Amino acid sequence: MDTASVRALLAQLPHFRGLPEDVLEAVVRIASELDLRSGDDVFREGERCSGFFVVAEGRVKIYRLREDGREQVIHDVGPGRTFAEAALFHRGRFPAYAAATASPTRLVKLDATGFLQLFRSEPRLGTSMVGSLCTWLHSLLEHIETLSIVSAGARLAHHLLRLPARQEGETLVITLPVAKKDLASELSVTPETLSRLLARWKDQGWIEVDASRVTLLQPAAIEALADTGTASP
Amino acid sequence: MDTASVRALLAQLPHFRGLPEDVLEAVVRIASELDLRSGDDVFREGERCSGFFVVAEGRVKIYRLREDGREQVIHDVGPGRTFAEAALFHRGRFPAYAAATASPTRLVKLDATGFLQLFRSEPRLGTSMVGSLCTWLHSLLEHIETLSIVSAGARLAHHLLRLPARQEGETLVITLPVAKKDLASELSVTPETLSRLLARWKDQGWIEVDASRVTLLQPAAIEALADTGTASP
DNA sequence: CGGTGCGTTGACATTTCTCAACTGTTGTGG
């Protein structure tokens, strides 16, 4: 990944869209690249925040560790999105873990001190970051809404319908962006329950499952589940 | 509430702290006051976002309505905090309902169009709003962490320990800022379960409950619950 | 003084977690 493509990646971000050339140039100068494979750490909870990140390719999961050692996946981030910008301003420490979940995963890192310096000298950076922070707020609200649904089935349905899907006639084809165990963690259910739910829906003829490709044969049935909060029969 | 006190309230907010006098003056000019009683609506989901709000006195709950008509409390906001600033920038519509939960509740409203205009002309506003948005992000992350705890007992314990408390010797005295049914909704449990949990803990000698005043007689026991995720015996 | 709604308690049904065993896949090292 050369400087030009780093520059192109950054230029299309909502953070930096509309910035004058010279400022964008300055941002590119404090950028560095990371090449990761699935399972590699990006940062660990409590570490000093050394910058924030843009996903160029692949996937990153943000998670916390519970007392009993299990992971709680908070979010998963794909190409074109950023993460850890809140840590930069808020406390200076990462509030969670981050690790790549795809191979390869390429990130662009924007150095903390460099960025903060730039941020102070160029007020328009603040203006454009407000928008992206609001996007984060919005997605966290979505997540809270999902988690606050009591029934596991409804939670899964609600979440599935929010994933990027490709329409094929009557059906929706969804490729799960993360491993099923991470999806389960994100929904706060056990992998067993997730597996059973998918199996039941398959038996009902509502969906088709092939590894991480889920086909909604009857989207209406899934939507009904998500809305009502009713348990899955 | 006169202009001077509105001004004083705004000046102490992280949003506007450190702003030059004339800019602050301009912010005060687009501010208006709202006087509410418990149960009064502030705004409704889907409404055009006409501004954002600062709590001067009282409490406001932010919530959504589920299909079955029940409320899902997303957040509750007290004096000195702001809400709906994300709606302003993100989509221009309120993503949830807001209502006062205390009498009296006094709010300062900052007009949307006026503020956006100001925002464009004064880049430093963006800089300072980034900080407050990060505070919101942080509190939503906390909420997600609480919700993702499977056991209702642990969820309650986790949440209680994050409420403002007054230390009295060995014990912690917490005044619940909202009605128990709203607290239950925020924790995504039924009011019945909440009631039973508190009753059980009282029997155990861990807490003392007097209406909305909860005294943690053995904070260590509650902390253990919150950490382990273990169910309450 | 009566109504409305919050909070509590009881009995019961249901879901989901836990523990355990088994299968299939991936990728690593010989």
Added chain:
DNA sequence: CCACAACAGTTGAGAAATGTCAACGCACCG
């Protein structure tokens, strides 16, 4: 290139937690 280890995913059986329905006391407000 293959064998084997490690781990994701599935399935089964039992236990425990929480939701549902229902009834009641109580406070607050009209």
